[in-house]
Amino acid sequence: xxxxxxxxxxxxxxxxxxxxxxxxxxxxxxxxxxxxxxxxxxxxxxxxxxxxxxxxxxxxxxxxxxxxxxxxxxxxxxxxxxxxxxxxxxxxxxxxxxxxxxxxxxxxxxxxxxxxxxxxxxxxxxxxxxxxxxxxxxxxxxxxxxxxxxxxxxxxxxxxxxxxxxxxxxxxxxxxxxxxxxxxxxxxxxxxxxxxxxxxxxxxxxxxxxxxxxxxxxxxxxxxxxxxxxxxxxxxxxxxxxxxxxxxxxxxxxxxxxxxxxxxxxxxxxxxxxxxxxxxxxxxxxxxxxxxxxxxxxxxxxxxxxxxxxxxxxxxxxxxxxxxxxxxxxxxxxxxxxxxxxxxxxxxxxxxxxxxxxxxxxxxxxxxxxxxxxxxxxxxxxxxxxxxxxxxxxxxxxxxxxxxxxxxxxxxxxxxxxxx
Amino acid sequence: xxxxxxxxxxxxxxxxxxxxxxxxxxxxxxxxxxxxxxxxxxxxxxxxxxxxxxxxxxxxxxxxxxxxxxxxxxxxxxxxxxxxxxxxxxxxxxxxxxxxxxxxxxxxxxxxxxxxxxxxxxxxxxxxxxxxxxxxxxxxxxxxxxxxxx
Numbered sequence: 001x002x003x004x005x006x007x008x009x010x011x012x013x014x015x016x017x018x019x020x021x022x023x024x025x026x027x028x029x030x031x032x033x034x035x036x037x038x039x040x041x042x043x044x045x046x047x048x049x050x051x052x053x054x055x056x057x058x059x060x061x062x063x064x065x066x067x068x069x070x071x072x073x074x075x076x077x078x079x080x081x082x083x084x085x086x087x088x089x090x091x092x093x094x095x096x097x098x099x100x101x102x103x104x105x106x107x108x109x110x111x112x113x114x115x116x117x118x119x120x121x122x123x124x125x126x127x128x129x130x131x132x133x134x135x136x137x138x139x140x141x142x143x144x145x146x147x148x149x150x151x152x153x154x155x156x157x158x159x160x161x162x163x164x165x166x167x168x169x170x171x172x173x174x175x176x177x178x179x180x181x182x183x184x185x186x187x188x189x190x191x192x193x194x195x196x197x198x199x200x201x202x203x204x205x206x207x208x209x210x211x212x213x214x215x216x217x218x219x220x221x222x223x224x225x226x227x228x229x230x231x232x233x234x235x236x237x238x239x240x241x242x243x244x245x246x247x248x249x250x251x252x253x254x255x256x257x258x259x260x261x262x263x264x265x266x267x268x269x270x271x272x273x274x275x276x277x278x279x280x281x282x283x284x285x286x287x288x289x290x291x292x293x294x295x296x297x298x299x300x301x302x303x304x305x306x307x308x309x310x311x312x313x314x315x316x317x318x319x320x321x322x323x324x325x326x327x328x329x330x331x332x333x334x335x336x337x338x339x340x341x342x343x344x345x346x347x348x349x350x351x352x353x354x355x356x357x358x359x360x361x362x363x364x365x366x367x368x369x370x371x372x373x374x375x376x377x378x379x380x381x382x383x384x385x386x387x388x389x390x391x392x393x394x395x396x397x398x399x400x401x402x403x404x405x406x407x408x409x410x411x412x413x414x415x416x417x418x419x420x
Numbered sequence: 421x422x423x424x425x426x427x428x429x430x431x432x433x434x435x436x437x438x439x440x441x442x443x444x445x446x447x448x449x450x451x452x453x454x455x456x457x458x459x460x461x462x463x464x465x466x467x468x469x470x471x472x473x474x475x476x477x478x479x480x481x482x483x484x485x486x487x488x489x490x491x492x493x494x495x496x497x498x499x500x501x502x503x504x505x506x507x508x509x510x511x512x513x514x515x516x517x518x519x520x521x522x523x524x525x526x527x528x529x530x531x532x533x534x535x536x537x538x539x540x541x542x543x544x545x546x547x548x549x550x551x552x553x554x555x556x557x558x559x560x561x562x563x564x565x566x567x568x569x570x
Contacts, residue, residue: 009519353436357459359485360429363541367425375460389483418429419486420438 014158017318020400025051025306029399037369041403045189045217045348045395046373048240050303054243057302062346069294070268070285084294087301088284094304095234096225096253101283103290104257108248109216110139112235113183115250115287116212117143119260120181120233126152128180133158133166133195134385135188138378140214146181154178154290160385164340168199182211186218188376190393191340192323192348194222201231210256220397221319221346223312226251238296243303244338247296250287257283264289315398322396323347326405333412339386347396350377353412356419358390364415372409422429427537428544429486436490437532442479455482455554457546462488464556484549487538487562492551504559511556516549554557 023217024027024048031039041049066387067077069084075080077409085100106112114247124130130144130153147153160166175182182204187194201211203354210232215224226234233256252260260282262269269289271279280286303383326349330336335354376383383389393410417420424564446452455464462484468478478496483489495514497508513528515521520539538548 262552357483357485357489359462359544360487363428363544364425380461383461389463418425419434 004351017314017398019318019370019399019401022310023401025053025067025262026399027052027055028153033367035367037367040161040368040370040407040417041401042394042396042408043371043373044067044220044397044400045240045393047245048220048242048397049399050244050299051242051306053402054299054327056069058244058299068294077160080294083091083298083301084292090304091249094225094308095219095249095251096222098227099254101196102251102254102257104250104252104284104287105297106248106250107213107246107293107334108237108239108286108405110236110248112233112250113139113212113214113229114143115263116181116183116233116235116252117147119263120256121147121151121153122261123178123393124151124153125266127154127178129154129156129176129178131156131171131174131179131182132183133184134160135164135166135191135193135214135379135382136183136185136381137189137214138187139216140183140212141381146345151196153180155305157381158184160172163342164188165342166193166195166200168196168203171200171203173210174206174240179207179209180253182209183214184211185214185216186224187215187221187348188263188379188382189348190347190350190379190391190410192217192350192395193342194218194344194346196344198229198230201229205332214261217346222318224346238300238303241303241304243300244293244296247293249300254283257332260287263290267293268371270395285356297390302348310398319347319396319398322351322400322402322405326396327407329405330412331348331408333416335416336412339388339391347400349395352388352391356415360419361392361412361415364418365408365411368407368411368414370404370411372408424537424540428541430534430537432531432534433490433537434484436493437486439522440480440489440493442500443481443493444479445481446477446479449477449479451558452545452559453554457548457550459486459545460485460547462547462550464488464492464551464554466492466551467557468555470504470557471501473505474501475499475507476501483558485544487535487544487547488550491535491548494552495555498532499555503566507555510569514552515549518545 028049033039065079066081069081082386088103089099137294144155148155158174186197197213204211212233213231213236219241232253234251236249239245266289269281269286271281337352339350358374367373375390423561449467450470451468453466464482468475468477469559478500514532517536518538535548538544
């Protein structure tokens with residue numbers, strides 16, 4: 001195995017971030033696997049680990065507060081309703097939405113995009129156009145393709161550069177009087193590219209085109225201010241933000257949400273029902289049919305509380321240093337090619353190694369307790385753009401360490417040794 | 421390398437991965453089946469020429485992990501010249517070997533036994549069986565266009 005002398009290493013992030021303390025907040029980190037290896041969890045773009053506070057909040061809810069929301073007159077139900085609505089208020093504050101009723105709780109980013117594609121898009125006519133980009137997750141491709149089948153819309157793709165960036169000059173040429181929506185990701189789940197969505201939204205708005213942002217990969221890494229961005233829709237998932245799975249958020253500007261028909265119908269989302277006619281509830285309940293994921297919303301609010309108590313600016317700086325360290329160390333691996341080299345990136349790094357399939361890398365690394373994602377990352381058009389069938393991806397969070405990156409690099413050297 | 425990993429990536433598997441046998445397009449194939457694993461992006465095309473109930477030529481093209489590629493390569497070597505019945509029987513034996521459903525007769529399988537290392541890696545079993553499902557479908561009369569392990 002190649003051993004790189006310590007002096008050749010890029011500088012380790014310095015001690016301003018109390019990494020040991022942060023890691024202790026996450027019970028699963030530092031866990032020994034059955035084979036004795038310590039887990040190195042480098043798949044945070046898939047889902048993040050949960051701090052104790054989140055696990056405790058969910059448990060506390062089920063142990064002491066469980067009741068359905070917006071129904072009971074008894075105090076337990078009142079408390080559950082208050083906790084659920086507090087969670088909504090906390091989310092509002094976290095992304096600086098103007099109104100709490102602009103926050104719709106859903107299952108996740110995928111459902112949020114599907115809601116917009118099914119409800120907002122009812123105003124689209126055949127020949128109307130939706131613009132997406134090459135770097136979208138399937139969740140922001142397939143719903144629009146369905147609309148193409150169902151409503152005859154035209155789907156246009158804003159291409160990226162080889163470095164994995166969007167060129168604003170090319171956008172103007174894609175927009176026209178038939179464009180009804182621009183839907184794009186804030187941060188690519190494969191490349192880590194941070195798109196300049198502020199400028200993009202401004203440009204689209206000059207043409208009076210509303211913009212939907214897939215923020216699933218962004219909220220764990222950046223502060224998001226939906227009013228400053230002036231985005232029309234912003235979607236994200238709780239489980240990528242250190243919260244539970246099955247809870248996610250659609251932010252929509254009030255005027256759009258008001259004008260949109262319900263997405264699903266049933267209980268919780270009505271004001272009155274007779275067999276002749278139904279009046280729908282006001283926002284946001286119009287879009288929350290059925291009993292919502294109450295424990296999920298409470299868990300998500302505990303995650304936001306946890307993040308608010310951290311110094312998020314320092315956390316972000318630490319993540320960037322980790323990213324720089326990982327990029328530099330990965331360049332040591334012979335035959336390794338990074339996908340996407342945008343200067344402005346989140347700590348998400350995808351790569352391929354000559355003559356080794358990503359799946360084999362994943363298996364060899366797993367043997368050493370290192371968890372990375374391999375495959376097409378639900379972004380097959382992007383894989384096609386880079387001419388690869390599959391790639392390996394290491395995605396970092398503020399609780400990862402340079403030691404884990406060192407283990408990744410050693411594991412990759414080892415994989416090359418045994419697989420080539 | 422720990423024991424299980426050594427069982428998975430045996431030299432013979434790595435060798436087939438590096439130099440796959442019968443790795444070519446067959447323009448005049450009688451049967452042509454795609455084998456895709458949508459989960460990981462393994463994607464092959466299997467080509468067969470049949471004559472008098474025998475596989476007179478077999479080849480493949482495509483890309484995927486070492487396990488899937490070695491498996492198809494070994495398959496192509498093994499069923500070259502075999503009768504359809506022999507190939508179907510072999511499919512059963514290999515399938516049993518890889519899924520651990522029953523102990524397969526080792527005399528029959530020979531080199532293919534190297535694939536048994538996947539049994540300790542449930543996620544990788546599909547990689548090893550991918551090409552075999554494609555073969556089975558290619559041998560069936562009204563085969564669909566695509567074989568998949570999903």
